[in-house]
Amino acid sequence: MATALQARCVFLGAPGAGKGTQAKKVADGAALAHISTGDMLRQEVAAGTALGRQARTFMDAGKLVPDDVIIGMVRARIQQPDAKTAWILDGFPRTLPQAEALDRSLTGATALTHVIYFAVPEAALVGRLSGRRTCSKCGAIWHVEHKPTRRAGICDACGGELAQRSDDRPEAIGKRLEVYRSQTAPLLAYYRDRRVLREVDADRSPEIVYQELLKLMQ
Numbered sequence: 001m002a003t004a005l006q007a008r009c010v011f012l013g014a015p016g017a018g019k020g021t022q023a024k025k026v027a028d029g030a031a032l033a034h035i036s037t038g039d040m041l042r043q044e045v046a047a048g049t050a051l052g053r054q055a056r057t058f059m060d061a062g063k064l065v066p067d068d069v070i071i072g073m074v075r076a077r078i079q080q081p082d083a084k085t086a087w088i089l090d091g092f093p094r095t096l097p098q099a100e101a102l103d104r105s106l107t108g109a110t111a112l113t114h115v116i117y118f119a120v121p122e123a124a125l126v127g128r129l130s131g132r133r134t135c136s137k138c139g140a141i142w143h144v145e146h147k148p149t150r151r152a153g154i155c156d157a158c159g160g161e162l163a164q165r166s167d168d169r170p171e172a173i174g175k176r177l178e179v180y181r182s183q184t185a186p187l188l189a190y191y192r193d194r195r196v197l198r199e200v201d202a203d204r205s206p207e208i209v210y211q212e213l214l215k216l217m218q
């Protein structure tokens with residue numbers, strides 16, 4: 001078990017780079033709040049809220065949910081008591097306007113401490129995404145080849161049913177990678193200029209990547 005980290009980080013990388021899996025693991029191990037905009041949106045969709053209905057049409061098409069919707073949701077989340085001083089943002093920001101809005105929301109004692117870029121070759125990303133399955137009950141992430149469950153289609157952690165996210169279906173994957181290249185990749189230069197960018201070679205085993213993340217986030 002790692003010790004608590006006082007870090008406020010963004011995990012940045014293409015879809016399938018392993019950000020979500022590592023964010024959960026680091027947050028649990030080092031007592032940080034895990035703020036996944038994807039999970040938050042999926043909860044809104046499942047609950048059938050107005051925000052969820054609005055978000056769904058974009059997600060099903062592999063598109064990004066509009067900036068103002070996401071920004072409002074994240075601002076509210078980082079003001080919660082469990083997220084005052086230490087958190088990992090997973091899946092946000094994804095566009096330059098989102099990054100600028102985040103900088104405006106965070107000042108002094110709440111400013112970002114790290115932005116970690118998960119580097120993975122594009123060919124590896126497609127295999128990772130298309131085989132990914134998510135537990136519909138507890139949100140655990142599995143993979144049909146790289147991290148199979150003991151019983152096909154059933155979560156080892158809670159017995160819930162596994163599902164393929166609509167945006168992990170083949171027709172949405174190409175679109176997501178294209179959106180990443182055009183809208184999210186420019187954030188690397190933005191954060192490099194602000195001297196907060198660190199890079200991890202994420203095309204390695206999850207355990208090695210995890211250990212390196214803990215070192216980078218000290």
Ligand SMILES: [Zn+2]
Pocket residue numbers: 135136137138139140155156157158159160
């Ligand atoms: Zn589960």
